Amino acid sequence: GAVVSQHPSRVICKSGTSVKIECRSLDFQATTMFWYRQFPKKSLMLMATSNEGSKATYEQGVEKDKFLINHASLTLSTLTVTSAHPEDSSFYICSARSGSIFGQFFGPGTRLTVL
Amino acid sequence: RKEVEQDPGPFNVPEGATVAFNCTYSNSASQSFFWYRQDCRKEPKLLMSVYSSGNEDGRFTAQLNRASQYISLLIRDSKLSDSATYLCAVRPTDSWGKLQFGAGTQVVVTP
Numbered sequence: 164g165a166v167v168s169q170h171p172s173r174v175i176c177k178s179g180t181s182v183k184i185e186c187r188s189l190d191f192q193a194t195t196m197f198w199y200r201q202f203p204k205k206s207l208m209l210m211a212t213s214n215e216g217s218k219a220t221y222e223q224g225v226e227k228d229k230f231l232i233n234h235a236s237l238t239l240s241t242l243t244v245t246s247a248h249p250e251d252s253s254f255y256i257c258s259a260r261s262g263s264i265f266g267q268f269f270g271p272g273t274r275l276t277v278l
Numbered sequence: 279r280k281e282v283e284q285d286p287g288p289f290n291v292p293e294g295a296t297v298a299f300n301c302t303y304s305n306s307a308s309q310s311f312f313w314y315r316q317d318c319r320k321e322p323k324l325l326m327s328v329y330s331s332g333n334e335d336g337r338f339t340a341q342l343n344r345a346s347q348y349i350s351l352l353i354r355d356s357k358l359s360d361s362a363t364y365l366c367a368v369r370p371t372d373s374w375g376k377l378q379f380g381a382g383t384q385v386v387v388t389p
Binding site for chain 1: 282310312319320321322323324327365367375376377378379380381382
């Protein structure tokens with residue numbers, strides 16, 4: 164149980180384009196989803212917390228107009244990186260939890276490369 | 279000071295040996311603690327939760343020391359497949375479920 168999927172797994176795009184990443188909880192309803200970013204050999208950095216049906220809460224230093232998060236249902240959250248730049252290249256990982264699950268379960272991640 | 283700190287390693291461990299490492303946290307009000315395993319270029323996978331009384335899952339033993347504000351992970355009879363980066367995660371009491379992660383400890387099990 165507690166399977167989280169993420170799509171796409173890898174994206175290569177040109178600078179200035181927008182990229183949408185989907186995160187789905189497959190076998191449970193996720194009241195809360197989290198979006199992280201991880202640079203090579205660095206720790207996971209929480210970008211934002213997303214609760215179904217409400218606005219996401221962004222961590223300090225994360226631009227909400229650049230990283231648009233939508234949590235439209237209990238099984239789907241999306242992260243859109245708008246006007247991507249090379250410095251946005253990173254490994255983006257979502258995680259999900261519900262009230263009945265202890266801990267967070269991660270999606271397989273999306274590797275974004277902006278040229 | 280980082281809120282969650284780990285020795286990055288690498289810990290080079292002969293197959294069959296025991297390895298242990300710690301993770302310190304700064305928020306004394308933290309409630310929940312976890313160990314995750316992350317393989318290269320993959321997502322973290324929950325290894326085990328850490329309970330106040332300490333807990334064991336097969337070859338893995340986790341301990342919590344609230345007085346000194348650290349958690350530990352011990353791996354017995356190391357297997358080659360245990361080679362990975364081990365991330366500790368801490369949930370502060372007022373975090374609405376958010377976790378704070380350490381940067382990870384790399385373990386390399388050698389034949």
